[in-house]
Amino acid sequence: MDLAPEHAIIAKGVVKTFRKKGRRKYGIGPKITPDELIYAVNGVDLTVRRGELFGLLGPNGAGKTTLVKCLSTLLLPNKGTAIISGHDIINDPIAARECIGITTGGERTLYWKLSGRDNLRYFAALYGLSSEEADRRISYLMKIMGLEDRQYERIEKYSTGMRQKVSISRALIHDPPVLLLDEPTLGLDPSFSRFIRSFIKKDLNQKQKKTIILTTHYMDEADQLCDRIAIMNEGKIVAVDTPEVLKRRIPQDEVLEVRCLGHADFSGIGQRVYADSVEGVTIYRIHAENVEDIMSQVIQAAHSAKILSMNVTKPTLEDVFIHLTGARLTGEDNEQ
Amino acid sequence: MDLFPSTSRILRYLRGMNAENVKEWKIELTYRADFIRGMLEPLIFVFPFVLFAMSLMGGRTSSVLEGLTGVSDGITYTIIGYIFMGFLNTAVWGMGFALRKEQWYGTLESIFVAPVPRWVYVLGMALHSTVHQGIILFFQILVVYVLFGVILNVQGVLPVLVFIALMLISLVGLGLMVSGLALIFKEGWIVSEVLYSLITIVTPIAYPLAVLPPLLQKISLTMPTTYAITGIRHFLIDENMGVGLLDSYSRLIIIGVCWIITGLLIFQIVDRKVRREGTLAEY
Known part of the structure; x- marks a missing residue:
């Protein structure tokens, strides 16, 4: 699979299934329901251009997070593969991960007993930054996130919004060309959501020209931010286009x-x-x-x-x- | 994908291991009471062994033990065996639970998207656990010197360090294996407990190999801890080694290579399995 220079991500025929085990009588007896194969991602083809802010929109369980986890090499697809910045996620996962910054859902993705700065310092080392580079980068990120005054406090003392800011900083620590942002505003209050949305659109996408895949189930968020949107349902992409063109697909009542x-x-x-x-x-x-x-x-x-x-x-x-x-x-x- | 990583990647892996070590120290030191408990516990655990040995021997020395090992002081014999076996703890509990701990923290997926192989975290934890165990060892030797008057041959320190280093190679392999298995069997402590108990039984910690049934003696000869503990005691308190020094070192190296390969293999298989099944972050 070849990657054209203008493409940052290409996914081809990605399938991810999970086996749901059948129920057993009394938990240990014979199975009373058979095993079930669930297609979380079912033959997804995807092309994202360099510098594009691409949205994955769909309800809970549509397969957005599973697709992002496949792209980030956290999950191994059953079929298909993807190329990220020229690196195959199956054949060269480490090189692919070098090009990716990711925020995954959930509040406990940081070390709560460490300060915001120590968290970033640890991840900077994993991404191969030297001590000086890490210090410079962390100071820059803490400043733009407005966390300078709180950077030496433990994460457990941060609000949900502040933790999300540190999570995004962690994704940016090595200045990757591709960002996978999984529900970045989920559970945040309106002011934090506004900040995060504006940061993603203005700083990361328009100024820094990052390629971004953003998953969300907030339609306003996708409408406001994304250059193109893929609508996912039951593991499949049912439509891909700009928000305006998508909206023209239905009768203009x-x-x-x-x-x-x-x-x-x-x-x-x-x-x-x-x-x-x-x-x-x-x-x-x-x-x-x-x-x-x-x-x-x-x-x-x-x-x-x-x-x-x-x-x-x-x-x-x-x-x-x-x-x-x-x-x-x-x-x-x-x-x- | 290159078969051998580039120098810059190797440097990143080393930096990652050190970062893991530093991070663990920082987290550990935030739980001060637990940290102190962790330091004192191994000291407390040694007493039942010592008292048991004293009650059996009716004192500190035993002519039977001397006949079997060349050492008559049963207390010193037991204590040395016990405190150096602490390194087995680092393998099955420290390294073995490196990734399980990340599952508990909720950070496993965050670290697994970093561009380093997953075994880097286990080796980082190995570094942390070894330093941790080294500090405990130092205190243990100090305390048993004060309480029991155990005197060690200081000149034997260098070959003892070689024995420890060679034993650690095998234990890293064991740690990798346990660490991988703990990702599948969510109650990974059972794996640790079983392995720890089995290895402890066939290692001459508080008794010489000669007292084991023949089958267990044979199994004992495949354990790195057998050669390491006997070798360490040989240099510190003159126990008979049974096999020559070079022979002991060679066997430790061969066992170490085998265990590392097995550990890495199991770790890779499990890593692939949990990524295929999507059970990585489950606990």
Whole structure:
């Protein structure tokens, strides 16, 4: 498999399966359900250009993290391979890892008993930086992350957002050309999320020209940041394009977003209706050619629920996702 | 992929090993009470051995032991055997649990994406454990000198260090093997416990080889600890070695090479297996 000069990552036919063992009677007896083969990644082909910010969008369990783990050599694909900056992840994993910086999900990916600076110093050594280089690089990263005043404190005293900043610094410690960022804003408060998103887009992508694969299940994040997006579902890539082109894939209806307390039956109104529930509020997105025509029907149909607000919007990436897969990004299938 | 790593890669691996050692010291020293316990525990553990030996011999010396080993002082014999066996601890618990510990911390995947082979972490831990054990050894010798008046032949220190170094080669192989197995068998302490117990039984720590059943004597001759402990005691308290010095060194080297190859092989197989099955970060 050849890598064209403009390509930083090429994945070809990547398959990753896991065996789910069948249940046994009383835990040790004969199997009462057979073993099951789960295709976490099912024949993924992917090309990412140098300097591109490429998003992997999909619900939990779509295979985004598994694909990233295959690319970073943490998992061995059953079939297929990938080339990262000219290095095959199966035949030369160490050379491939030299070109990658990665943040994986979870808070405990750092040593909590060490300071932020000591954590970075340890990883700098693993990436082959000399002591002087490491000091210079750590000081630079601590400064741009705004952690200079806290760098000698133990990680256990940091907030979740600060830990994520150290995790991203760790991924950048050896200044790699390729970054794999797995859900970098997951669980962060809005101000930290804004900082991380802006840092990824402006500093890492636009200024430093890093090639970035960003996995997320936040559609706004993918829409705002990514040059191109691959939508993943059940281990497969179902669409790849720029956010704008993806959004043009569905009929350019208007969307009436109705937020209400309780449940209403809007089936049969407009072209399509999708429902979601956030903190007790049910959100319906009703696609229609002309929203004004359906307004009175909506109000009538909502008699059992209390309408909190109604907004007219344009189709979003989430609508594209639902259109392509029939499922919501939250992993629920709520089409009415 | 090159068969042999470049100089820059080897330097990176060495830097990685040292970083692992330094990191472990820093983490260990944050748990001060546990650190002190770790230093004192081996001292406390030696007492039952000594008291048991004294009760059997009805004192400090034994003519039977002298006939079998050339050393009449059973207390000194037992203590030396015991404290140098501490290095076995470093292999099965220190090195063996190097990666398991990272699983507990939650950092295993973070370190496994770094561009160094996975055995670098185990060897880094070997470095840490050896230094750690060296400090314990120093204190143990000091304490048993004060409490039991154990006097060692200082001139024998150099060949003793060679014995320790050669024994460590084998123990690194054992550590690699245990470390790999601990990634599959999530209750890796069972592997450590079983290996530790088996090796301890067939090693002449508190008794000479002659008292073992013939089959165990044969197994004992395949253990690096047998030659190392006997050799160490020979130079420190004049125990009969049974085999010549060069013969002992050669056997230790051969066993060391075999154990290292076996350890690396098992480690690589397990590494591939857990990456294929996706169970790397599970614990």
